[in-house]
């Protein structure tokens with residue numbers, strides 16, 4: 001299981017435990033101690049199984065737009081179990097959610113040591129691209145290879161998206177970002193191109209407050225902006241109505257745009273369409289015409305709290321190749 005480690009002391013303890021078990025890689029005590037000290041203040045993940053810490057990874061911010069994979073170690077006896085990959089996926093999702101553009105890693109240039117060749121192949125298999133060689137980074141004999149990965153890809157954004165139900169920072173969401181998000185919704189496919197989904201962007205604090213006043217028990221109470229999703233339940237052809245599919249596609253597009261821009265959200269539909277019909281009260285506040293239903297709200301804002309990604313079933317439990325297995 002991959003865990004985000006919060007406390008500086010626990011981070012140091014884990015980094016020490018793993019790096020000391022890898023002394024042939026991190027042989028210089030001084031630099032090992034530096035890695036351990038640095039890791040205490042950085043985003044840090046550990047893989048723990050049956051009480052045993054198998055490995056860890058920590059990131060470092062190298063600029064407003066980029067993060068570096070600062071240090072990573074997996075016990076030798078735990079190699080080839082996919083732990084490094086899982087640690088990296090968790091770290092990458094975090095960097096995507098925080099809105100970083102790139103992640104980079106520095107390593108000894110391939111071809112010098114067998115272990116480093118394996119490491120470099122590992123980075124390439126994760127999707128890193130070789131960027132440049134700095135021959136004087138460590139010393140002439142040990143050139144540094146920089147690998148880089150763009151975080152702005154659709155599949156990275158899909159993997160990083162999770163429902164966020166925590167508090168939001170009190171920062172205004174620029175209107176140009178809200179336009180990008182709403183446009184992503186309008187660009188979704190719809191049955192027979194009937195475009196049955198409409199969107200109301202709410203960024204006026206007064207209107208926002210009036211909507212929030214309808215939501216009891218409260219959700220998204222601190223969100224600085226909100227997208228309200230409306231549907232028109234008409235038939236696409238004969239008696240086939242695809243309104244649910246249409247607005248679902250629009251909502252997922254908007255959730256992905258929200259994450260790609262560094263904001264968080266949650267698909268709130270059950271809460272507002274239950275027997276107490278909060279959706280109808282929101283519709284009344286927003287002057288929604290009778291032939292449209294409010295079906296969902298998406299808060300938009302920067303997360304103030306930590307994330308809790310829910311567990312998903314194993315890939316092999318849900319995905320089958322060529323026949324049910």
Ligand SMILES: Cc1cc2nc3c(=O)[nH]c(=O)nc-3n(C[C@H](O)[C@H](O)[C@H](O)COP(=O)(O)O)c2cc1C
Nearest residue numbers: 161162163164165266267268269270271272309310
């Ligand atoms: C149709 C639909 C309705 C949902 N309604 C709610 C809701 O009312 N409240 C809520 O907290 N989450 C709601 N969610 C979010 C799900 O709980 C969430 O997607 C699920 O637990 C998986 O977590 P993830 O989004 O982090 O992958 C809804 C999701 C869908 C697709």
